[in-house]
Amino acid sequence: MRVFTLKKNLNEAVKTEKKSGKTVGFVPTMGALHDGHLALVKKSLQENPVTVVSIFVNPTQFDNPEDLEKYPRFLERDLHLLEKTDKNLIIYLPLAEDLYEGSVRAKPYDHGGLDRVMEGAFRKGHFDGVATVVHLLFNAVQPDKAYFGEKDFQQLRIIQHMVDKEKLPIEIRPIPIYREKDGLAMSSRNLRLTDEMRQAAPFIYKSLMKAREMAEQGFTPSEIKQKIRELFSRSPLELEYFEIADEKKLKPAGDFKENKHYRGFIAAYAGNIRLIDNMRLK
Amino acid sequence: MRVFTLKKNLNEAVKTEKKSGKTVGFVPTMGALHDGHLALVKKSLQENPVTVVSIFVNPTQFDNPEDLEKYPRFLERDLHLLEKTDKNLIIYLPLAEDLYEGSVRAKPYDHGGLDRVMEGAFRKGHFDGVATVVHLLFNAVQPDKAYFGEKDFQQLRIIQHMVDKEKLPIEIRPIPIYREKDGLAMSSRNLRLTDEMRQAAPFIYKSLMKAREMAEQGFTPSEIKQKIRELFSRSPLELEYFEIADEKKLKPAGDFKENKHYRGFIAAYAGNIRLIDNMRLK
Numbered sequence A, B: 001m002r003v004f005t006l007k008k009n010l011n012e013a014v015k016t017e018k019k020s021g022k023t024v025g026f027v028p029t030m031g032a033l034h035d036g037h038l039a040l041v042k043k044s045l046q047e048n049p050v051t052v053v054s055i056f057v058n059p060t061q062f063d064n065p066e067d068l069e070k071y072p073r074f075l076e077r078d079l080h081l082l083e084k085t086d087k088n089l090i091i092y093l094p095l096a097e098d099l100y101e102g103s104v105r106a107k108p109y110d111h112g113g114l115d116r117v118m119e120g121a122f123r124k125g126h127f128d129g130v131a132t133v134v135h136l137l138f139n140a141v142q143p144d145k146a147y148f149g150e151k152d153f154q155q156l157r158i159i160q161h162m163v164d165k166e167k168l169p170i171e172i173r174p175i176p177i178y179r180e181k182d183g184l185a186m187s188s189r190n191l192r193l194t195d196e197m198r199q200a201a202p203f204i205y206k207s208l209m210k211a212r213e214m215a216e217q218g219f220t221p222s223e224i225k226q227k228i229r230e231l232f233s234r235s236p237l238e239l240e241y242f243e244i245a246d247e248k249k250l251k252p253a254g255d256f257k258e259n260k261h262y263r264g265f266i267a268a269y270a271g272n273i274r275l276i277d278n279m280r281l282k
Helices: A006-017 A036-049 A063-068 A075-085 A118-122 A126-139 A150-163 A189-193 A196-199 A202-214 A220-232 B009-020 B035-047 B065-070 B076-087 B118-120 B126-142 B151-167 B190-192 B195-200 B203-216 B221-233
Strands: A003-004 A024-029 A050-055 A091-092 A145-149 A172-173 A238-246 A262-270 A273-280 B003-004 B025-027 B050-055 B090-092 B145-149 B171-175 B239-247 B260-272 B273-280
Touching: A003 A006, A003 B003, A003 B025, A003 B076, A003 B118, A006 A024, A006 A050, A006 A091, A006 A126, A006 B003, A024 A036, A024 A126, A024 B090, A036 A050, A036 A075, A036 A145, A036 B145, A050 A075, A063 B239, A075 B009, A075 B239, A091 A126, A118 A126, A118 A150, A118 A238, A118 A262, A118 B260, A126 A189, A145 A150, A145 A262, A145 B195, A145 B221, A150 A262, A150 A273, A189 A273, A196 A262, A202 A220, A202 A238, A202 A262, A220 A238, A220 A262, A220 A273, B003 B009, B009 B025, B009 B050, B009 B090, B009 B126, B025 B126, B035 B050, B035 B076, B050 B076, B050 B145, B050 B195, B090 B126, B118 B126, B118 B190, B126 B151, B151 B171, B151 B260, B151 B273, B190 B273, B203 B221, B203 B260, B203 B273, B221 B239, B221 B260
Parallel strands: A003 A091, A024 A050, A024 A145, A050 A091, A145 A172, B003 B090, B025 B050, B025 B145, B050 B090, B145 B171
Antiparallel strands: A238 A262, A262 A273, B239 B260, B260 B273
């Protein structure tokens, strides 16, 4: 496994591979890897002779410094999991100063309105941080394809939008959500849940299933939203938002139109830990 | 930079290099790298076309579990420092279970009496842990040369003895102690010193200089030892031992014989932190 902390060394290695005509897949992560991450890596390995995985807890996308501080870090374990997955992976562990070329700050991006709701509304500056670091990582790695989980669906859409707008020659490949057996979406944050909250957390998944059932039965978005909020008020989780929006523009839905896909989106606190999830409803 | 956590992958990479006739240098470390470590790496790079550096905080050589727990770990920073030193290094980050093949325990070694004094006397089982892990690492890496700092002089002698006894085809290369400007021997533990104790710690070096001066002036080992203990009794450091021994057998010296080299050896507590150092006296 090749590991680089410096952009110029990574770049040199990737360029050499590309010169021999190989396509390069890229999986950006913040470490604390779980099977959901490894599914992205495996997909990239299927589709590309060369795969780069980055591990970087990007400081500019945390609106809450405490959240950044508490983000779990397991570099040794992560490297081991990656090596077991494929010993020919290229791993990029950026140094913040080197990746950001000195000024570790988010740049403002025009997200075309995709950031007005949900994560964008509740985590100020989050998506500028995400777009900034993904853009920098894309410049550093220069992949042909990049793999993102649908768990962060809004992030995925914002990155697709950035790539279109910046005319980057990169194909964004969305990968379905990986779930624990009880339905909880896999997340590095799950490790920080108390036992009690870990027991309660699959309620997020159950409420999305309920929303999908209601959508199939013909209930309107506002009826579904009211019901889900009511269900949450009787759960140990604290709902931050439940939203129904179309998959393309992420505009909150007044009603379900025939020619569009819609998703339900949830953010909720399980104790101190903020969890998100989403599901296609229609 | 190539990084491996699994013995079989490391082994394969090293074997390929050796088949093409290259010699392999090896620098085992416990991470938290400083310039002293990097000096070992640079020496190996000068002497070998291939250098392997291992980072492994070996649990079986800590007699004190708290000491193991508190041992500083900076894997990201360490990898960056190594990549800056040479981007073609091979890094081995062993998993304990893989390196030890299941049973993470020290084996008893016959150290030929070298373990009867100093570190061996004050840290029960320490050198069995050291010999066990170095032997396992040597088997995993199969280097031609291995580089050890003279700061752990007794360890160096014990490893040389183990290599002789086990007839391993490995040349042990001792490297002189690297010191801070004020004389304090470089050590990962220095990072844990309080400001006050960091100020006091160079007294260890100064007392070794004093011992050397006295040896040159014709004082006997017992006169020197008495003087150094007296000096320590008036310092903020707590002396664990000061010993004078010959470099070969590490036997405490009754007097200085003409045809032998002698060293002064110190272990002292600076607050909670145990520091060691040594210096050739004659």
